[in-house]
Amino acid sequence: MIIITSNLLTNSFNPAYNDSIITFHSTLTGTTLAEISVVPSGNTFTVYPYNNEFRYNFKDLVKTMINPNGFADSIIPNLNGSLYIIDDNSLQLVFQPSITTYTETSGDTVSLNYKFLKSAEQLIGYKRKIDNDNSVRILLPTVNNQDYNLTYHEGYPKDFAIAGINSGDTYYFKNTNSGAVTQTFTGTTNEVKRIYLSDGSTNLTIVDELSISSNINNIELWVNGVFNSNIRVKKLESQCGVLLKWFNQNGGYSYWLFEKFYKESLKTKDLDDINGSWDNLQNVTFITNSLGKMANKALQLSSSYDQQEKEYLLDLMKSPKVEMYIHNNPFNQFLEGDFIGVKVSDGSTSFENKSQKNKIKITVELPPENTITY
Numbered sequence: 001m002i003i004i005t006s007n008l009l010t011n012s013f014n015p016a017y018n019d020s021i022i023t024f025h026s027t028l029t030g031t032t033l034a035e036i037s038v039v040p041s042g043n044t045f046t047v048y049p050y051n052n053e054f055r056y057n058f059k060d061l062v063k064t065m066i067n068p069n070g071f072a073d074s075i076i077p078n079l080n081g082s083l084y085i086i087d088d089n090s091l092q093l094v095f096q097p098s099i100t101t102y103t104e105t106s107g108d109t110v111s112l113n114y115k116f117l118k119s120a121e122q123l124i125g126y127k128r129k130i131d132n133d134n135s136v137r138i139l140l141p142t143v144n145n146q147d148y149n150l151t152y153h154e155g156y157p158k159d160f161a162i163a164g165i166n167s168g169d170t171y172y173f174k175n176t177n178s179g180a181v182t183q184t185f186t187g188t189t190n191e192v193k194r195i196y197l198s199d200g201s202t203n204l205t206i207v208d209e210l211s212i213s214s215n216i217n218n219i220e221l222w223v224n225g226v227f228n229s230n231i232r233v234k235k236l237e238s239q240c241g242v243l244l245k246w247f248n249q250n251g252g253y254s255y256w257l258f259e260k261f262y263k264e265s266l267k268t269k270d271l272d273d274i275n276g277s278w279d280n281l282q283n284v285t286f287i288t289n290s291l292g293k294m295a296n297k298a299l300q301l302s303s304s305y306d307q308q309e310k311e312y313l314l315d316l317m318k319s320p321k322v323e324m325y326i327h328n329n330p331f332n333q334f335l336e337g338d339f340i341g342v343k344v345s346d347g348s349t350s351f352e353n354k355s356q357k358n359k360i361k362i363t364v365e366l367p368p369e370n371t372i373t374y
Contacts, residue, residue: 001027002110016066017120020058026101039096066093071247071321079202087191119251136164139252141311146229149308153257155238155330158197161252166190174220178211199334243325248315258301269294292373297366304357317347
């Protein structure tokens with residue numbers, strides 16, 4: 001018999017980018033090794049005991065399996081009426097290892113089942129979230145897996161993701177400000193649900209169905225007839241600006257509209273030089289000639305934020321993938337190629353918890369400029 005002495009979470013999601021260590025031992029006398037086989041990867045690993053106890057960390061394997069697309073967002077929303085919910089199978093992983101321990105003559109096997117989110121957790125606050133864990137969670141910053149904040153910039157793409165709604169589950173949203181309630185949806189898959197507030201131009205989305213107004217809207221999520229969580233949606237009227245999108249630490253995608261006024265810089269660098277003509281001075285017209293230039297453009301962006309938006313926005317500076325929207329004006333249809341990859345090279349903010357308005361400044365490096373070279 002195999003006994004798991006230290007296990008992962010079995011009734012909820014595990015964060016893929018934290019350690020995922022299990023310890024176990026076998027009641028078989030004379031156990032010499034264990035083999036761990038993993039579905040769906042098909043990998044098998046051999047583990048040896050120390051003081052009759054086995055220990056294994058699934059982190060590196062889970063990171064590889066859950067991120068084959070390099071944090072890219074493969075969904076281009078095509079919203080039609082109330083069809084604003086899209087399944088995304090890239091944000092979570094069902095992980096099914098089996099463990100077999102061996103003696104010289106026999107063996108024991110146990111099969112395990114874990115779920116992972118494409119996320120990372122921090123020591124501070126994590127235990128509090130686990131103590132108040134919901135099997136259904138929204139992939140936004142939270143301290144308790146129940147209360148969330150979301151700022152929606154009208155006229156630009158925006159979505160949030162929900163994990164844990166399985167096939168056959170029913171769910172709906174309610175705006176406690178207006179009393180408006182959506183239709184009741186039924187999950188058809190176990191995949192993460194992406195809830196689109198907008199694809200940039202389409203208005204017939206959850207925003208209209210819930211009568212989300214230009215203030216603070218408290219949106220409740222109800223699953224299988226039971227209250228699950230609150231989403232505090234702050235809607236801002238349409239304006240021009242620079243929209244960034246990034247993969248957040250909670251395992252979903254975030255968006256933020258920075259101010260329309262920014263500072264632009266261009267940095268160039270010589271690739272190399274070649275010698276000029278080798279001749280008498282009276283015949284020489286140049287001494288060296290450049291092989292070409294490297295050119296990089298950067299934007300210095302800024303934005304104000306309040307205390308409730310802090311964790312959502314500051315997550316940008318830790319993201320492994322950041323993109324910039326090609327439109328600086330609102331109400332453009334979201335099409336493939338509308339986001340281009342950028343790099344956040346520098347960022348700073350000073351946060352005062354007594355202030356209602358704080359300022360963040362970041363530098364975004366654009367893709368290298370195409371230049372003429374030899």
